[in-house]
Amino acid sequence: MAPTSEPLTAERILEATEEVLRRHGPAKATVVDVARALGVSHGSVYRHFRTKAALREAVTKRWLDRTSEELSGIAADEDRVPEARLRDWLEALFRAKRRKAGDDPELFATYMVLAGENGTAVAEHIGDLIAQLARIVRAGVDTGAFAAADPDRTARAVFQAGGRFHDPCHARAWEKPGVEDDFAAVVDLMLRGLAAR
């Protein structure tokens, strides 16, 4: 990334950090590399992120947030029936993760290392996704389409039961033949499990 006269924002630092991580890998990337890529002193970077660990956590969070933001519109779309929203939300999550893993496997592997270092950021991300699911489950209970005595518990179960299609430890399965039908079968089972009777 060439030096520019744009003001040095946290977002620009995070973009450069991602680029440095992509180039050097998670073990070797340093704050000095990030500063050099931006054409600024490392002190300027430290004014935004006080430690290397804080910078790594922020770039992890940014990467995770991109997925949550993509999904939040589906969860919030009260104009659509909850079954369709739930299907779309699960499908969008699967596609987002699969795209991240498949389009840029090295960056994905890098973020897996960062995720391992930043358990709190990952836990918050998962909490955020489950809260989105709970919103859809609650909407379904309100319309009478779903039955769930405890929507938060049910949302968590839906998230975990779909883990094969979003947890990075299963990434290798996402390119196998038949994975689309496997996904559809699990979603069918979950939606039957949610349906009021």
Added chain:
Amino acid sequence: MAPTSEPLTAERILEATEEVLRRHGPAKATVVDVARALGVSHGSVYRHFRTKAALREAVTKRWLDRTSEELSGIAADEDRVPEARLRDWLEALFRAKRRKAGDDPELFATYMVLAGENGTAVAEHIGDLIAQLARIVRAGVDTGAFAAADPDRTARAVFQAGGRFHDPCHARAWEKPGVEDDFAAVVDLMLRGLAAR
């Protein structure tokens, strides 16, 4: 293992192989180590397993089969109602995997390496487990307790939806607080999804 005058069977070789793997780890264990542990020549071992790869595959299969055998009795127990059998089967699978991972983490890690090398043995093992589940699903359809248009597909979905509680990539989650309730919530969701209405 001290040399004995017992006849050299495949089972004794596999027992010794597991012990050698436990002691030396998957990278260093050799057929010579196995022969030495049994007090026989390595030629005698090769008469039972023609290559080191064949021996490693056989010991992997034996380890996997121990779980399938433990579960097959539950799947076949036609005296009990399918819902109870399914719950018990899933619980027995979770407990068996958790015990393997928790009681002897080094041997578990060793077998994870072996499983990575022996994709066919693992695929057969998973096929075997899904066939056991399909037997329970079909029994439920026969009694009218379950509804499943395609019991094999549904059995596969149940297996995959429960992956968090048996796939080794999730082993770290198995010791976390709340995992029992997470498991119960996923099983409840699946059983509601199976129930006829």
